[in-house]
Amino acid sequence: MALTEVDRSLLARCLEHHPGAWRDFVDRFIGLFVHVVNHTAHARSVRLSSDDIDDLCAEVFLTLLADDFAVLRRFRGRCSLATYLAVIARRVVVREIARRRKAEALGHVPAHKASLDRAGSGPVHERRIDDEDEIQAMLAGLGERDASVVRHFHLEGRSYSEISQLMGIPENSIGPTLARARGRLRQQNVRS
Numbered sequence: 001m002a003l004t005e006v007d008r009s010l011l012a013r014c015l016e017h018h019p020g021a022w023r024d025f026v027d028r029f030i031g032l033f034v035h036v037v038n039h040t041a042h043a044r045s046v047r048l049s050s051d052d053i054d055d056l057c058a059e060v061f062l063t064l065l066a067d068d069f070a071v072l073r074r075f076r077g078r079c080s081l082a083t084y085l086a087v088i089a090r091r092v093v094v095r096e097i098a099r100r101r102k103a104e105a106l107g108h109v110p111a112h113k114a115s116l117d118r119a120g121s122g123p124v125h126e127r128r129i130d131d132e133d134e135i136q137a138m139l140a141g142l143g144e145r146d147a148s149v150v151r152h153f154h155l156e157g158r159s160y161s162e163i164s165q166l167m168g169i170p171e172n173s174i175g176p177t178l179a180r181a182r183g184r185l186r187q188q189n190v191r192s
Contacts, residue, residue, distance in 0.1 A: 007081040015069055026061065026176050029085055033057045034172060036089040046097055051160055054175025059096050060089045061176050065183040138185040145169075149177045 010028065013021035037056045041048045048056070064071050064085075075084050135154045139147050148167060152158045153174070164171035 003077045003079070003081055008077070011072060011075065011081060015072060022180065026173075026180070029082070030057065030172060030176060032082055032086060033060050033089050036060075036086050037093050040090055040093040041097065044094075044097060050171060051175075054160055054172060056093050056096055057172070058175040058179035058182075060092045061179040062183055063088065063092050065180075134185065138181045141184065142181060146177050146181060149174055150181050153178060 010021065010025055014025050034053060034057060037048070037053050037060075041056075071088055075081065132155075135150065138150055138154075142150065145167075149163060149169075152163045152166065153160075158166070160171050160174045163169070163174050
């Protein structure tokens, strides 16, 4: 399948930093990334919690955001954008699953890092930022909805499920929202 005009336009808007373009991109491809995460984990006999799925999707989005959309800038349009993104997402998920398994095997998993649930191996710890100054820096420039998600997760310690119910938003949108906020914080730190 060839690159559609809708995807070509969306990609151009993202690369040119048009307001709302990244949110449109996330909305368009989050379902694809969730599918890739689930399929890849199933193929590797790894059971994931919903928080693991959100974290892995967030890793995919962070990869796409890195270095001012470097991965998206390398897309040449020789296939559909969804095909290209599925390949990227699978690579990120395979790498992250391998990294987490290795860290768990070596006993190097910090308590604040998420771990994979393999056949009920125990509770899953969510990744949170404890530094309030860092959180306040992350909140700067966020819209009210995104800022509320960040506050609920990092400051109040709420789970994705609780935030979803409290704010009336899909649970699978919380991870990408947090990833965008972390990405924005990284960009601010690079500029500083």
